Amino acid sequence: MPVRRRRSTALAAAVATAAALGATVLVTAGATTATAAEVPLADYELTWGIKQSYRNYVGMFGTFTTSGGATQAAGNGAFTFVDGTGTYDTTGHTVDLAFKGGLVSKSAAHGFEITLTDVRFDSKAGEITADIRKVDTSAGAPRTTEGDDVPLATVAVTRAMKDMATTLTAEAGEYLGSASYAGAAGDPLTVVQKTPPSTPPASPSPSPSQTRTQEPSPSASQTAPTERPETEPPAPTPTKTTEASPSASATEAATKGEVADGTLGWGVKQTFRAYVVGPVAKGRVTVSGGATQAAGNGAFTFKDATGTYDTDADRLTASFAGAVNFKGHETNGTYGLDLTLSNLKATLDGGSGKLSADVNSLGTLTEGVVLADLKAKSADLAAEQDVITADGVAATLTAAGAKAFGDFYPAGTALDTVDLSVALSDGAQLPDGGSSGGSTGGTGGTASTIGGTGTTTGGSTGGGALATTGSDIPGPALAGAAGVAVAIGAGAVYATRRRRTQQ
Structure with a gap:
């Protein structure tokens, strides 16, 4: 089974103070320090339900148990992992975040226990990974499979990082018990900062425009990739407006x-x-x-x-x-x-x-x-x-x-x-x-x-x-x-x- 080697996350000593940084001021932070390509991030949350049909299956015959601060929404809903820390790349405008909390899906009737920890989101790679330990007793003697940074899903990353579409991987199918999950649509993924920035709300607003004025070349490249995803949601609106007269x-x-x-x-x-x-x-x-x-x-x-x-x-x-x-x-x-x-x-x-x-x-x-x-x-x-x-x-x-x-x-x-x-x-x-x-x-x-x-x-x-x-x-x-x-x-x-x- 393909297993990826664990990646080390290089965090600056300033992580404790970085919680004050919001996503809106990251461009400015990168511009003020030319040699610092990465800005530390903290206090993020990741919410993902893996796949609803998988939750229904486990909930029907077994249980989900969260730990380490992770939670599950009511009604056998999605899972939330907390205390996300990592870095923001001011050059590529990407984030790499690791989250706390564990999730165990278990069914004694079917002889499996699957543990997920160290859930990560890498917007540059466009993927969700986790450390996984699976114990299979369906054939009698326990058989344990483990993997670090196992890719669970690819992610269609958006600027807002909310309700992003996911596609399950072959590795997800292998660990979750169905090869047909490979390529199947997973639940949407949302990554947000839990605590709002402590800086005054007025200061982040002019920062992006100031950055573009001072450094025209980088800002042009910055604008293109970050604004492109935002062209999709408003698309249906003009259709209704243009048809106002006949309707x-x-x-x-x-x-x-x-x-x-x-x-x-x-x-x-x-x-x-x-x-x-x-x-x-x-x-x-x-x-x-x-x-x-x-x-x-x-x-x-x-x-x-x-x-x-x-x-x-x-x-x-x-x-x-x-x-x-x-x-x-x-x-x-x-x-x-x-x-x-x-x-x-x-x-x-x-x-x-x-x-x-x-x-x-x-x-x-x-x-x-x-x-x-x-x-x-x-x-x-x-x-x-x-x-x-x-x-x-x-x-x-x-x-x-x-x-x-x-x-x-x-x-x-x-x-x-x-x-x-x-x-x-x-x-x-x-x-x-x-x-x-x-x-x-x-x-x-x-x-x-x-x-x-x-x-x-x-x-x-x-x-x-x-x-x-x-x-x-x-x-x-x-x-x-x-x-x-x-x-x-x-x-x-x-x-x-x-x-x-x-x-």
């Missing part, structure tokens, strides 16, 4: 009334779809009542919306026709998993809302279960050409929704995003069906099925156990007693609990 004329026709038609695109959760049709549940996914599913075990589209809207108040209530059924874990004609979602209803009020459905689990029907909390990208529900569109609406599983899924996922789990489009008049043209989480062009018709015995849509026959299952559950869960536990997790839980969910 205004469209919304003038009707700002309040009844919905004429509409579609809701939602995949529930990609890993759940893959699990149902995979080799463990060996089940199928069926849509009916006018609902469709995108090709390749993709997302669902529910149609024929009814409801009301008020664009002035940014409120929308819409119900949709169609149903989807998940069925698996068949034994002698009896299914351990038989879940139907129908009569989906979405509400938005100022950008926040709910997604509810009638839930039939193993023959027990509960109407109006609030499955998810919704959060739109914008509170604005202005219509364009008599159509209100809200794409990529974040959906978070509620406690009632968790019960509807047999507690297979904990409350707070991120579900597939929701795409909403509603027509305000009979002549309005709705966009094509489909949603994030699956390609468009569904199976159509009144009833269609994906999956079935012998079909492994959403999975493959190689690339490690994770790829084979078509789910985010790491490979060890499918071996021996662990495989039984996973089967129980999504199937027999329904059969044994038969809970009636509450709204």
Whole structure:
């Protein structure tokens, strides 16, 4: 296994006083001392959740334990490592930080204990590393693997160092138990200074401009790399501004009334779809009542919306026709998993809302279960050409929704995003069906099925156990007693609990 040699961090004796330095004054500090290319940094925090599906897996069968000042957010959330110290390179405008705190993920049922310490972030290399010790007892005798400065993920570094995209490495997959993690998207990474600068807030502001005036050549090179990432977030804003005229004329026709038609695109959760049709549940996914599913075990589209809207108040209530059924874990004609979602209803009020459905689990029907909390990208529900569109609406599983899924996922789990489009008049043209989480062009018709015995849509026959299952559950869960536990997790839980969910 490739293991990187530990790097030494050369910190100046002035680290104790460097806490007063904020990111905004680093350029000035480098300019005042020509021979000092590195400025010491202190009191930083790093927050990263590794990968949500990994946290769900460990939380389902084991535990996370933090130490040395590290913490975990509520609801099996992300981890925060503290007391980050390191250096800022004034020439390359990069940071190299090491953080305190440890993290242990452990599952006695699956025979692993993984310890992470000395977490580091190097913006020049664009990576997160850590010292890792893994003890594997799944095969009987303990087998220990250790590595220093193991690269866990590459990072798309931004100037603000907040919510940076990460990509897991092959080494991460090796230590975390699934080779298919290599190249997979990890959780976003945030690195911030915990304590604000002790210097007066007015002094850092003019410093960058003063530096550019005194040293024109370096400042030009400094500006280009640091400002480039900031061009991405504002990009969507001008689009809405330039279309203000046509949207205004469209919304003038009707700002309040009844919905004429509409579609809701939602995949529930990609890993759940893959699990149902995979080799463990060996089940199928069926849509009916006018609902469709995108090709390749993709997302669902529910149609024929009814409801009301008020664009002035940014409120929308819409119900949709169609149903989807998940069925698996068949034994002698009896299914351990038989879940139907129908009569989906979405509400938005100022950008926040709910997604509810009638839930039939193993023959027990509960109407109006609030499955998810919704959060739109914008509170604005202005219509364009008599159509209100809200794409990529974040959906978070509620406690009632968790019960509807047999507690297979904990409350707070991120579900597939929701795409909403509603027509305000009979002549309005709705966009094509489909949603994030699956390609468009569904199976159509009144009833269609994906999956079935012998079909492994959403999975493959190689690339490690994770790829084979078509789910985010790491490979060890499918071996021996662990495989039984996973089967129980999504199937027999329904059969044994038969809970009636509450709204």
